[in-house]
Amino acid sequence: MKITLHHAHEARSMRVLWLLEELGLPYELQVYDFFDKSLRSDSYLALHPAGRVPAVEIDGQVMLESGAIVEYLAERCADMGLGRAPQSDERMAYLDLLHYGETLGQHLANLTQAHIVLYEPWMRSPTQMGLETKRLAKVLGRLEQLLSDGRDYLLASGFSAADVAVGYGIWLAPRFVHLDALPHVAAYRARLITRPAFAKALPPEGARRIYTQAFYEVPNV
Ligand SMILES: N[C@@H](CCC(=O)N[C@@H](CS)C(=O)NCC(=O)O)C(=O)O
Numbered sequence: 001m002k003i004t005l006h007h008a009h010e011a012r013s014m015r016v017l018w019l020l021e022e023l024g025l026p027y028e029l030q031v032y033d034f035f036d037k038s039l040r041s042d043s044y045l046a047l048h049p050a051g052r053v054p055a056v057e058i059d060g061q062v063m064l065e066s067g068a069i070v071e072y073l074a075e076r077c078a079d080m081g082l083g084r085a086p087q088s089d090e091r092m093a094y095l096d097l098l099h100y101g102e103t104l105g106q107h108l109a110n111l112t113q114a115h116i117v118l119y120e121p122w123m124r125s126p127t128q129m130g131l132e133t134k135r136l137a138k139v140l141g142r143l144e145q146l147l148s149d150g151r152d153y154l155l156a157s158g159f160s161a162a163d164v165a166v167g168y169g170i171w172l173a174p175r176f177v178h179l180d181a182l183p184h185v186a187a188y189r190a191r192l193i194t195r196p197a198f199a200k201a202l203p204p205e206g207a208r209r210i211y212t213q214a215f216y217e218v219p220n221v
Contacts, residue, residue: 001076003027006047006055008034009203010210012105013054015066015168016073019161021197023077034210067099067165074161082161090155097154098162100142104169107136111176115216129218137177140185143170147184152191167192175211 005020005027007013011034020027032038032053039051048055048064056063063069074083084094110132118124143166146154153159154166170189173179179186192198203209 001025002057002059004030004057006030006032006044006053006057008032008039008053008210009207010034010172011053012066012168014201015101015164016054016056016069018168018198018201019070019073019082019164021200022082022164022195023073023080025073025077031207033208035208067102070161070165071095071098082159082164084155084157084160090157093155094160094162098160098165100139101162101165101167101169103139104136104166104173107132107139108169108172108176111136111216112210115176116210121219124219126219133176133218136173137182140170140173140177140179140182143188144182144185147188153188163192167198171198172211174215175213176216178215 003020003025005013005016007017007029009031017029032044038044039048039053044055045051047057047062050064052064054064054066054069056069058072063072071083074080077083078085084090088094111129114124114129114132143154153163155162167189170185171193173185174189179189
């Protein structure tokens with residue numbers, strides 16, 4: 001497979017980068033600055049008309065949705081064992097959890113916009129920021145419940161592409177929500193971020209990041 005991943009550090013394209021590393025697939029990486037409008041260039045918009053990352057070119061075809069890309073690549077590399085076959089008992093849970101990554105993703109994106117993209121205080125709504133924070137905590141609550149039986153990863157059988165899709169959000173979540181009340185999620189996060197493939201998906205030293213604060217507090221109203 002010839003793969004080119006279009007990526008911005010710390011954006012959802014990290015899911016694809018992480019999975020490519022888990023699968024040991026060769027790829028070319030094109031990195032864009034999240035803030036400098038390079039995702040709005042004519043050449044990038046020709047690839048992704050909405051100007052988002054990821055975009056991935058695979059053997060001349062283009063995919064634009066990180067969950068679908070993760071699912072597809074896990075299927076293409078079935079022998080690596082990160083997908084779950086259509087007839088397997090875990091198939092339903094696998095797909096359900098893999099796509100739950102975007103339920104986390106929507107709140108993280110809204111919080112990123114509110115805390116970081118809308119940089120002037122007057123642009124922000126503390127009410128909306130507080131609500132999104134609570135909704136993110138609630139979404140994490142489902143995972144806390146799932147992991148409370150002592151499993152290491154989302155599926156009882158072990159690490160899968162669903163952990164990559166969800167894991168991006170789990171990595172990011174503590175910038176917005178304290179994990180003290182979610183001990184199983186916190187332990188799961190610690191397991192995920194020590195995976196060598198995850199470390200390779202992080203921005204290199206000195207790269208411009210989206211998230212520069214350890215925690216983004218909701219302003220008092
Ligand atoms: N559901 C899409 C969302 C893609 C998306 O919105 N990516 C964000 C980064 S996390 C982006 O490119 N934002 C740039 C922008 O909105 O200008 C996916 O998971 O691939």
